[in-house]
Amino acid sequence: MPELPEVRVVVNYLNQNVKGKVISAVRVFYNRLLVETSVLDLKDKLVNQQIEGVDAYGKYIIFHLTNYEMISHLRMEGKWIFESDNFFSYPQDLVEAEIEFEHEAKVLRYYDFRRFGTLQLVAKNQWKTLPAIAKLGYEPFDKGASADYLFTKVHSSSRAIKTLLLDQTILLGLGNIYVNEVLFQAKIHPLESGKNLTLQDCALILQVSKEILGKSIEEGGTTIHSFMVGNHQSGHYQKYLQVHGRENLPCFVCGTKIKKINVNGRGTYYCSWCQKLKKI
Ligand SMILES: [Zn+2]
Known part of the structure; x- marks a missing residue:
């Protein structure tokens, strides 16, 4: 299972590759990836949203969008890969979601070998109130972790x-x-x-x-x-x-x-x- 350092590495990778890009289309191939978010809702709301930046919070990956936050948890084997539309880094049937961007030939894909990962869309600045996140302790790097x-x-x-x-x-x-x-x-x-x-x-x-x-x-x-x-x-x-x-x-x-x-x-x-x- 990816731990905090691995999640930070993924976040750096995402910031290098998709920060600043504007989403033009979203496809979901495995509906159970989504938590309290419908496929229609996700597709509808993500279009035209800009990825302002990506952060880690413990093992959660937080995509900061114009009007929302998209919260990803990789669980055991989830992976975000930015790659050419016609090239698959892993078997194609493991792709659970795909995001396209304006003026960009490459796509961002979410692969999951074990299918335990999750994705949830929440209104801007509300993600820290999600029950699963609100109860979490401090990261060792936080000032509060004395x-x-x-x-x-x-x-x-x-x-x-x-x-x-x-x-x-x-x-x-x-x-x-x-x-x-x-x-x-x-x-x-x-x-x-x-x-x-x-x-x-x-x-x-x-x-x-x-x-x-x-x-x-x-x-x-x-x-x-x-x-x-x-x-x-x-x-x-x-x-x-x-x-x-x-x-x-x-x-x-x-x-x-x-x-x-x-x-x-x-x-x-x-x-x-x-x-x-x-x-x-
Ligand atoms: Zn010893």
């Missing part, structure tokens, strides 16, 4: 820190891969209970999260499975992964074999020597 904020969110919980960091209502944008990496870098055991974390632990988690996510954005994200952007350009962060996907391989710090356990249904990799449970 050590105090994170401490307040976790210290009354007996849930595992691994699970708490995946909870998008607490911190926005960290997925399974990066939480595994963040906890290794912060030397915190993934099963450590939220209530055992100190303010300093929270500060460290945020600092490490920003470093890891920042580096990954620079490297174009982590290419795992079929995540790719645009012209098959893939991310390079996977070569920096310290624990994720390294079960039974030696820890880069101490040589202990990396363990893989299941925490709340998610594959969790850690080093049992570098990341010890606190003795409380």
Whole structure:
């Protein structure tokens, strides 16, 4: 699943390719892509709208249009590709939507291998009030994501820190891969209970999260499975992964074999020597 860095890479790609363009036609080939938006409505409202810019909000992609915002969530395998009308980067039957622009031969296509992605059109400046978005926590890069904020969110919980960091209502944008990496870098055991974390632990988690996510954005994200952007350009962060996907391989710090356990249904990799449970 694309995580925050991958979504940022997609957003940069979209801004480079379609920012400023005016939509002239829209086709939808898979109606269930749309959330609370009808195909007719989408076609009707999008024509003549200019893409003023594209932003990321956690794992959501926000297309800012003249009178609307179009909210895209890629879920497992969604992809936006700007390409020639007669060239398909992926099998044509995976195209769920296609957008044409004025004075532009290329089209913007949305492909989805798993068909879990979503698209929703909302009135301008209303997107932050959507229930799914309003309840989200801060991104690690937000000013609001202070050590105090994170401490307040976790210290009354007996849930595992691994699970708490995946909870998008607490911190926005960290997925399974990066939480595994963040906890290794912060030397915190993934099963450590939220209530055992100190303010300093929270500060460290945020600092490490920003470093890891920042580096990954620079490297174009982590290419795992079929995540790719645009012209098959893939991310390079996977070569920096310290624990994720390294079960039974030696820890880069101490040589202990990396363990893989299941925490709340998610594959969790850690080093049992570098990341010890606190003795409380
Ligand atoms: Zn180690």
